[in-house]
Amino acid sequence: MSFVEYGDTIKDGDTAIVFLGHESMFPVKVQHGTVTQTKYGVIRHSTDLIGKKYGSKVTCSKGGWVFILHPTPELWTMNLPHRTQILYSTDISIITMMLELKPGSIVCESGTGSGSLSHAVIRTVAPTGHLYTVEFHQQRAEKAKEEFREHGVEHLVTVTNQDVCKNGFGVSNIADAVFLDIPSPWEAIGHAKSALKAEGGRICSFSPCIEQVQRTCLAMEECGFTEINTLEILLRVYNVRTISLQIPDLGKATEDNSGLGFDSSNPSNQGSLCANLQQGSVQFKSGVPLREMVGHTGYLTFATKS
Amino acid sequence: AMEAACGPGACIREGDCAVLKRDDVFKAVPVLRRRKIIFEKQWFYLDNAIGHIYGTTFEVTSGGSLQPKQGVEEATTETKEAGTDNRNIVDDGKSQKLTHDDIKALKDKGIKGQEIVQQLIENSTTFRDKTEFAQDKYIKKKKKKYEAVITIVKPSTRILSTMYYAREPGKINHLRYDTLAQMLTLGNIHAGNKMIVMETCAGLVLGAVMERMGGYGTIIQMYPGGGPVRAATSCFGFPKHFFDNLHEFPLSKVESLLSGTFSTEAFPSEPEQNTLVEEESNGLSDEKQVTEEEPTTEASMEVSQTEEQETMDINTEDVEFKENKEKDIKENVREKQRKQWERRKKLIETAALLRERNSDGLIVASKFHPTPLLLSLLEFVAPSRPFVVYCQYKEPLLECYTRLRERGGVVNLKLSETWLRNYQVLPDRSHPKLTMSGGGGYLLSGITVVLDKGKSDSSHSEALKMEEPSSKRCKVQDLHC
Numbered sequence: 186m187s188f189v190e191y192g193d194t195i196k197d198g199d200t201a202i203v204f205l206g207h208e209s210m211f212p213v214k215v216q217h218g219t220v221t222q223t224k225y226g227v228i229r230h231s232t233d234l235i236g237k238k239y240g241s242k243v244t245c246s247k248g249g250w251v252f253i254l255h256p257t258p259e260l261w262t263m264n265l266p267h268r269t270q271i272l273y274s275t276d277i278s279i280i281t282m283m284l285e286l287k288p289g290s291i292v293c294e295s296g297t298g299s300g301s302l303s304h305a306v307i308r309t310v311a312p313t314g315h316l317y318t319v320e321f322h323q324q325r326a327e328k329a330k331e332e333f334r335e336h337g338v339e340h341l342v343t344v345t346n347q348d349v350c351k352n353g354f355g356v357s358n359i360a361d362a363v364f365l366d367i368p369s370p371w372e373a374i375g376h377a378k379s380a381l382k383a384e385g386g387r388i389c390s391f392s393p394c395i396e397q398v399q400r401t402c403l404a405m406e407e408c409g410f411t412e413i414n415t416l417e418i419l420l421r422v423y424n425v426r427t428i429s430l431q432i433p434d435l436g437k438a439t440e441d442n443s444g445l446g447f448d449s450s451n452p453s454n455q456g457s458l459c460a461n462l463q464q465g466s467v468q469f470k471s472g473v474p475l476r477e478m479v480g481h482t483g484y485l486t487f488a489t490k491s
Numbered sequence: 492a493m494e495a496a497c498g499p500g501a502c503i504r505e506g507d508c509a510v511l512k513r514d515d516v517f518k519a520v521p522v523l524r525r526r527k528i529i530f531e532k533q534w535f536y537l538d539n540a541i542g543h544i545y546g547t548t549f550e551v552t553s554g555g556s557l558q559p560k561q562g563v564e565e566a567t568t569e570t571k572e573a574g575t576d577n578r579n580i581v582d583d584g585k586s587q588k589l590t591h592d593d594i595k596a597l598k599d600k601g602i603k604g605q606e607i608v609q610q611l612i613e614n615s616t617t618f619r620d621k622t623e624f625a626q627d628k629y630i631k632k633k634k635k636k637y638e639a640v641i642t643i644v645k646p647s648t649r650i651l652s653t654m655y656y657a658r659e660p661g662k663i664n665h666l667r668y669d670t671l672a673q674m675l676t677l678g679n680i681h682a683g684n685k686m687i688v689m690e691t692c693a694g695l696v697l698g699a700v701m702e703r704m705g706g707y708g709t710i711i712q713m714y715p716g717g718g719p720v721r722a723a724t725s726c727f728g729f730p731k732h733f734f735d736n737l738h739e740f741p742l743s744k745v746e747s748l749l750s751g752t753f754s755t756e757a758f759p760s761e762p763e764q765n766t767l768v769e770e771e772s773n774g775l776s777d778e779k780q781v782t783e784e785e786p787t788t789e790a791s792m793e794v795s796q797t798e799e800q801e802t803m804d805i806n807t808e809d810v811e812f813k814e815n816k817e818k819d820i821k822e823n824v825r826e827k828q829r830k831q832w833e834r835r836k837k838l839i840e841t842a843a844l845l846r847e848r849n850s851d852g853l854i855v856a857s858k859f860h861p862t863p864l865l866l867s868l869l870e871f872v873a874p875s876r877p878f879v880v881y882c883q884y885k886e887p888l889l890e891c892y893t894r895l896r897e898r899g900g901v902v903n904l905k906l907s908e909t910w911l912r913n914y915q916v917l918p919d920r921s922h923p924k925l926t927m928s929g930g931g932g933y934l935l936s937g938i939t940v941v942l943d944k945g946k947s948d949s950s951h952s953e954a955l956k957m958e959e960p961s962s963k964r965c966k967v968q969d970l971h972c
Contacts, residue, residue, distance in 0.1 A: 191684070204903070206902070240876075240938075240939060240940040253875075254938060254940075255876070259679065275673065275909060278673045279669050281675070281676060282671070283649055285647045285649050288682040309703065312707065384544055385545075395916075399918070403918070414913070415913070416911060417911075418911055419909065419910040420907055421908045422905060423885070470886075470890070472889055472933075491544075491546030491547070
């Protein structure tokens with residue numbers, strides 16, 4: 186396995202995702218002789234994992250079972266050890282498309298942070314592209330390097346430990362796209378411009394506050410970037426539920442229910458609507474929004490160098 | 492000098508597919524010499540654009556020629572005089588001293604749009620009393636109307652999906668570009684994949700998948716009817732080799748492939764064709780053999796051709812036809828048979844690819860009900876691979892969700908939608924844009940796992956338990972969220 190290439194069977198050294206159900210999962214480094222504890226009991230890597238097919242059901246020592254999934258950048262994003270606040274797949278998706286990333290793209294990024302976006306970028310630009318990522322926090326830079334090595338993608342990424350606002354990306358006239366997720370992106374716009382190819386490219390900056398966006402847009406304009414555009418993307422997740430609503434008793438006889446518009450003799454006449462008049466209720470399927478949702482991650486500002 | 496500076500693919504070349512851009516309006520066009528283009532109420536020729544770098548902005552001058560615009564002129568007003576509020580500005584309809592005819596005369600004289608805007612400002616009696624912001628807005632509005640500038644950009648998923656959503660949303664089932672972006676990510680589309688794509692979005696989704704795979708890996712496009720529609724795909728201007736590993740398979744043959752009854756013998760107008768295949772593979776083709784079947788795929792395969800090219804082709808064919816009728820008929824028959832044989836060969840190959848049941852993902856975005864598509868096409872996908880279904884409406888996905896839970900073999904099912912909000916960011920005037928898109932469709936995504944056939948009953952009842960919670964259970968689950 187690697188994060189840029191699917192494999193069929195689980196091998197020693199792989200990073201696999203243990204799926205316990207209901208969005209409850211965690212990553213595990215597969216190693217001969219190692220055991221992993223879950224709430225369903227122990228998983229023995231040598232016998233339970235190595236040589237098995239990805240996607241298999243693995244029975245744990247207490248009889249419960251889990252699924253072992255092939256790693257992807259999206260699963261990694263949901264499970265990675267946070268060293269910083271991270272970008273999630275909803276933002277990553279629009280960033281990837283709006284920066285026009287594809288196999289062969291050369292990308293500059295700062296900061297590396299926990300490597301959530303980095304993994305997604307590497308996946309997209311492989312096998313011929315490259316990611317130059319800059320992180321000013323030495324420990325985080327080291328940790329990211331280590332992860333890239335473990336995930337079999339180190340040949341596709343260069344991690345540099347320096348301050349992007351002072352020293353730039355360490356490369357010039359080479360990038361198709363630049364991504365900034367730093368507190369003061371306006372200080373790095375000039376460096377971003379010189380990192381981009383002479384014939385042009387795309388840039389994106391992620392900021393939680395509108396004042397940061399304001400300054401970034403000004404800096405982009407001063408540097409001659411065009412097509413400056415700020416947007417925000419929000420994810421709405423729905424739970425699929427069968428809802429049952431009671432029919433109020435208005436003192437009418439049960440035979441008179443046709444007046445409500447429900448035909449009890451033909452429950453399928455309204456799609457998923459299904460009347461259960463004996464119990465005095467109507468059932469239907471609904472996509473119910475979560476009680477709480479993420480209302481704001483950050484503003485994404487895109488621009489073009491041409 | 493311009494061409495020397497061009498990297499590979501950075502220059503506008505004859506025969507390219509390019510996209511015209513004016514403000515937020517896009518139009519995809521083929522780059523051809525001496526071909527009149529009409530875009531945003533203006534007509535021009537692209538001849539002069541050839542050789543320039545993509546991203547260059549051009550001005551439309553009289554006679555429809557394009558001239559590259561040198562730099563962007565800044566604020567045309569030298570006088571920085573401005574009012575503070577609008578208490579004394581009265582709308583009497585007489586603030587503009589230039590009449591409609593005056594403006595038309597200026598335009599007819601071929602005066603640059605920039606100068607017309609300047610004249611409009613000078614002849615506006617209220618301009619100086621407007622606030623600085625209002626002056627800005629006035630200039631922007633007039634510039635938009637009179638300054639005829641267009642930018643020529645290279646096609647990409649970003650550009651084409653934005654263009655389609657704005658111009659022809661009906662053709663792509665109202666799939667908004669941010670929703671398409673989610674699909675590509677949720678589907679883990681990348682180089683080397685073996686993907687199954689079923690779409691009725693004019694080939695836009697296929698093109699997006701092809702861009703992300705960069706010519707590495709395999710794509711099997713499932714199509715309804717006579718052949719896949721690839722009008723949008725052709726706008727991407729992909730290199731030829733991207734099509735080497737693009738296969739297509741008719742949806743109407745899926746059931747027979749799954750049940751094991753599929754054979755190419757079941758394909759229309761058979762027995763003669765069989766012998767033809769054998770003979771041709773032996774290098775002994777029989778020229779007299781005539782097969783009547785005119786492939787319907789052909790027409791839709793060649794949507795990439797522009798109308799003009801098509802008419803040209805027909806004309807040359809006509810001439811040849813008259814000149815050498817008999818030879819031509821023979822050649823046509825032979826060509827037809829060869830194409831048919833090629834198609835059958837490809838179909839057999841594609842069937843074999845599907846039969847391996849080891850695809851790396853499934854993308855569905857069509858006008859059809861998603862449930863039957865999913866239940867059948869997931870059979871071709873390997874375990875531990877993502878799938879994504881798009882639907883313009885939420886309700887069919889609710890049903891699809893339930894049926895997939897009953898079937899088993901999938902985890903991490905998620906029904907979602909994205910909202911997109913655009914912002915105006917200007918000093919002291921930042922706010923969300925006034926209008927936003929009401930809907931860009933819904934996605935159902937998940938990951939396949941090994942299907943445990945013996946225990947599907949238990950997973951069924953479990954699924955139902957999850958699905959139909961009593962009111963009490965509902966409360967508990969709510970709290971967990």
